[in-house]
Amino acid sequence: MAETISIKDAKFCPSGQTTAQDLARMSSEPALGADALTPYVQTKTGGEKSIDLMISGAHCSGCMAKIERETTALPGILLARMNLSTMRLNVQWRGDDGEAETIVAKLEQLGYGAKPFNMELEPLAQKKRVSFLLKAMAVAGFAMVNVMMLSVGVWDGGEMIASERKIMHWISAAIAIPAAAYAGQPFFRSAFAALKNKHTNMDVPISLAVILAISLSIYETIHNNQHVYFDAAMMLLFLLLIGRYLDNRLRLKTGEAAQRLAAMQASTASLISSDGTIMSVPAAMIKPDDHLMIAAGQRIPVDGEIIKGHSDIDTSIATGETLPLAAAPGDKLYSGMINLSAPLTMKALAVSGDSVLSEISKLVEVGEQKKSKFVRIADRAAQLYVPVVHSLAAMTFIGWLLLGSGDEVLRTASLNAIAVLIITCPCALGLAVPAVQVVASGRLFRKGVLIKSGDALERLAKADYIVFDKTGTLTLGSLQLSNMDEIAANTLETAAMLARASRHPVARAVAAAAGPGPAAENILEIAGQGVEAVIGGKTIKFGSASFVGAHNKASGTESWLRIGKAKPVCFMFKDTPRLDARTTIEDLKKRGLGVELLTGDKKEIASETAAGLGIDIWQAEISPQGKLARLDELKAQGHLTLMIGDGINDAPALASAYASASPSGAADVSRAAADIILQGNKLSGLITALSISKAAGRRVFENLSLAVIYNMIAVPLAVFGFVTPLIAALAMSGSSMLVTLNALRLSRR
Amino acid sequence: MEALLYLIPLAIGLGAVGLTAFFWTIRSGQYEDPKGDASRILHSEDKPIVDEDDL
Numbered sequence: 001m002a003e004t005i006s007i008k009d010a011k012f013c014p015s016g017q018t019t020a021q022d023l024a025r026m027s028s029e030p031a032l033g034a035d036a037l038t039p040y041v042q043t044k045t046g047g048e049k050s051i052d053l054m055i056s057g058a059h060c061s062g063c064m065a066k067i068e069r070e071t072t073a074l075p076g077i078l079l080a081r082m083n084l085s086t087m088r089l090n091v092q093w094r095g096d097d098g099e100a101e102t103i104v105a106k107l108e109q110l111g112y113g114a115k116p117f118n119m120e121l122e123p124l125a126q127k128k129r130v131s132f133l134l135k136a137m138a139v140a141g142f143a144m145v146n147v148m149m150l151s152v153g154v155w156d157g158g159e160m161i162a163s164e165r166k167i168m169h170w171i172s173a174a175i176a177i178p179a180a181a182y183a184g185q186p187f188f189r190s191a192f193a194a195l196k197n198k199h200t201n202m203d204v205p206i207s208l209a210v211i212l213a214i215s216l217s218i219y220e221t222i223h224n225n226q227h228v229y230f231d232a233a234m235m236l237l238f239l240l241l242i243g244r245y246l247d248n249r250l251r252l253k254t255g256e257a258a259q260r261l262a263a264m265q266a267s268t269a270s271l272i273s274s275d276g277t278i279m280s281v282p283a284a285m286i287k288p289d290d291h292l293m294i295a296a297g298q299r300i301p302v303d304g305e306i307i308k309g310h311s312d313i314d315t316s317i318a319t320g321e322t323l324p325l326a327a328a329p330g331d332k333l334y335s336g337m338i339n340l341s342a343p344l345t346m347k348a349l350a351v352s353g354d355s356v357l358s359e360i361s362k363l364v365e366v367g368e369q370k371k372s373k374f375v376r377i378a379d380r381a382a383q384l385y386v387p388v389v390h391s392l393a394a395m396t397f398i399g400w401l402l403l404g405s406g407d408e409v410l411r412t413a414s415l416n417a418i419a420v421l422i423i424t425c426p427c428a429l430g431l432a433v434p435a436v437q438v439v440a441s442g443r444l445f446r447k448g449v450l451i452k453s454g455d456a457l458e459r460l461a462k463a464d465y466i467v468f469d470k471t472g473t474l475t476l477g478s479l480q481l482s483n484m485d486e487i488a489a490n491t492l493e494t495a496a497m498l499a500r501a502s503r504h505p506v507a508r509a510v511a512a513a514a515g516p517g518p519a520a521e522n523i524l525e526i527a528g529q530g531v532e533a534v535i536g537g538k539t540i541k542f543g544s545a546s547f548v549g550a551h552n553k554a555s556g557t558e559s560w561l562r563i564g565k566a567k568p569v570c571f572m573f574k575d576t577p578r579l580d581a582r583t584t585i586e587d588l589k590k591r592g593l594g595v596e597l598l599t600g601d602k603k604e605i606a607s608e609t610a611a612g613l614g615i616d617i618w619q620a621e622i623s624p625q626g627k628l629a630r631l632d633e634l635k636a637q638g639h640l641t642l643m644i645g646d647g648i649n650d651a652p653a654l655a656s657a658y659a660s661a662s663p664s665g666a667a668d669v670s671r672a673a674a675d676i677i678l679q680g681n682k683l684s685g686l687i688t689a690l691s692i693s694k695a696a697g698r699r700v701f702e703n704l705s706l707a708v709i710y711n712m713i714a715v716p717l718a719v720f721g722f723v724t725p726l727i728a729a730l731a732m733s734g735s736s737m738l739v740t741l742n743a744l745r746l747s748r749r
Numbered sequence: 750m751e752a753l754l755y756l757i758p759l760a761i762g763l764g765a766v767g768l769t770a771f772f773w774t775i776r777s778g779q780y781e782d783p784k785g786d787a788s789r790i791l792h793s794e795d796k797p798i799v800d801e802d803d804l
Binding site for chain 1: 757758760761764765767768771772775778780781782784785787789791792
């Protein structure tokens with residue numbers, strides 16, 4: 001079969017990082033036709049055409065160079081530029097819209113998948129916000145160092161006379177006022193929005209402190225007094241903007257991962273029109289009751305029912321089952337499943353908008369909203385902090401007004417009240433939590449664990465019950481030949497000659513075990529049975545026991561090979577557990593955490609896996625809704641669950657669990673829903689993540705304690721009027737440094 | 750103290766140049782693809798200045 005040979009010919013990732021998923025994709029997804037691509041081609045003002053493609057299967061800089069070089073070499077191409085961070089390729093050319101098809105075919109030939117990217121999905125608003133925060137940070141940093149340079153001169157300038165000091169103050173004002181107006185916007189906007197809704201958040205005291213510090217300094221500058229607070233205000237802004245920028249960038253990356261889900265949706269379908277001709281149309285245009293042709297190897301574009309043909313269907317994306325199911329007329333198919341062995345005709349039941357995939361995406365959204373109800377720790381602190389600080393400032397003002405005497409009593413009272421507000425500005429508090437989170441996520445990143453939301457660490461540390469999915473999570477998700485030692489090399493090679501032409505997971509496993517080689521000619525594949533071919537005058541059958549005329553041996557997955565009339569040979573297959581699955585589970589149990597297995601797979605397979613890995617509690621043949629129900633049950637029992645899963649069917653459970661994790665090979669929708677992503681074929685990252693999250697929790701507690709101690713010392717000084725700008729600057733930067741250094745301790749061990 | 754008359758503007762001016770350069774790097778999209786840019790330098794399209802056949 002031509003497709004199989006094209007896989008062998010395709011040049012893979014030059015650094016050899018091509019994964020099993022890439023191979024599966026290459027063989028199961030045909031290149032998109034012109035009809036599916038032209039709606040995404042944009043025409044520029046000069047008449048040049050442009051398209052953005054999401055590339056899958058690219059792993060390294062070699063892939064990028066290869067893609068750019070080979071695409072540019074096509075006739076008429078003006079520019080091909082790939083973004084390795086977002087995995088998007090922008091191609092521009094002069095000529096026909098249909099050229100897009102040639103480009104995609106070329107990429108497919110190189111071994112990469114290409115799907116058009118809908119520019120409407122671009123998170124422009126978030127991108128703008130991140131870029132603005134970066135600019136604001138730069139401005140605040142610039143202003144901070146320059147104002148500080150001047151104020152050090154004032155503090156140390158023993159021989160400085162009043163007029164010189166005045167000049168220094170005015171220059172500081174000229175730098176700090178516009179800088180604060182620009183760089184403070186993120187805080188001012190958020191504080192204003194909160195106040196308008198009669199709420200309060202951390203940005204309210206921050207904005208108030210910045211505005212008051214600047215206003216007070218302007219007043220003091222005009223009256224030629226000794227103390228100004230410009231440096232304190234700028235430092236506050238700069239330090240807080242660092243945390244804000246890192247936090248927003250983390251969230252932008254998460255949003256981009258979710259977008260890839262949209263690109264993954266099957267986007268074309270072969271429609272059989274009333275006169276019998278077949279045409280390729282975008283999946284979004286399919287109406288219920290339309291008849292569709294599904295070729296072998298194609299992804300099911302919309303939900304439907306088979307009306308003609310028998311085939312094997314890979315349902316793992318929807319049910320988590322490793323083995324394909326035989327499908328016959330009357331059976332239902334869901335979008336995202338893959339038709340493996342024979343062409344089918346199906347009738348569309350639901351349109352793309354309400355197919356299972358879209359429904360699951362919606363479930364994820366609901367789960368995410370649920371999660372955001374966890375009030376962020378800093379905002380929770382603000383709700384206590386703001387009233388306390390503000391009443392303290394008010395009391396200072398009243399106290400100085402009542403107890404003071406002389407002409408300047410009003411000024412002294414307001415000065416001291418403002419000093420209280422500035423010194424209590426939650427700098428340490430605002431930095432304490434984000435600093436720990438940034439350091440912890442950086443350390444986990446180096447260990448191959450991606451943390452997607454800031455509060456995930458906090459939740460991970462508290463989780464006490466771990467729920468695993470099986471296929472693709474505890475196991476590698478692909479079958480492997482388990483009794484290779486018992487099979488003669490030439491027998492294996494004969495089986496491989498038949499297997500290389502098939503997309504069935506069992507055939508894949510045999511082909512993988514035998515390595516590259518030739519495929520037999522004129523292979524007949526019978527859906528749900530096996531493959532048959534004539535080699536050297538002998539009829540060779542490879543398939544189920546009944547197909548070759550053998551007796552079932554064991555309960556596991558097996559296939560039989562029979563050459564002519566010879567005795568059939570048994571091939572056994574297993575979905576092997578990840579290498580470190582057992583040790584990881586032992587480790588989790590040692591930590592006193594509950595471990596449970598929930599899988600959509602068959603009972604026998606689930607019990608074998610559970611026994612092999614030492615999991616005592618397990619449930620098999622469980623639906624996505626069933627997983628959700630079990631999680632709710634655990635929640636009702638007072639458990640804080642950590643769900644680890646990879647399939648589309650796990651996504652709702654991942655989103656609704658207290659905390660969640662996905663292996664990196666997971667379906668995009670699951671990766672989008674999970675709090676952490678474990679990279680590489682390893683589960684041990686989970687243990688690392690748990691221990692780092694515990695350590696991070698301790699650091700947050702220490703930092704908050706430091707902030708409290710700092711306030712206990714600094715606030716009385718401010719209340720009783722001892723705070724000069726020098727003390728304010730030292731105290732503020734001192735406490736910020738202290739919490740940052742404490743957070744950095746995390747990255748050492 | 751007279752030195753301050755030109756030292757302060759000079760210091761601020763130098764800082765401003767740096768700030769402007771940073772804004773320019775943001776505007777020209779230099780932070781859009783850090784991963785790609787880091788590896789792009791390893792795959793230069795340069796060819797020998799003198800064609801080897803001419804030697």
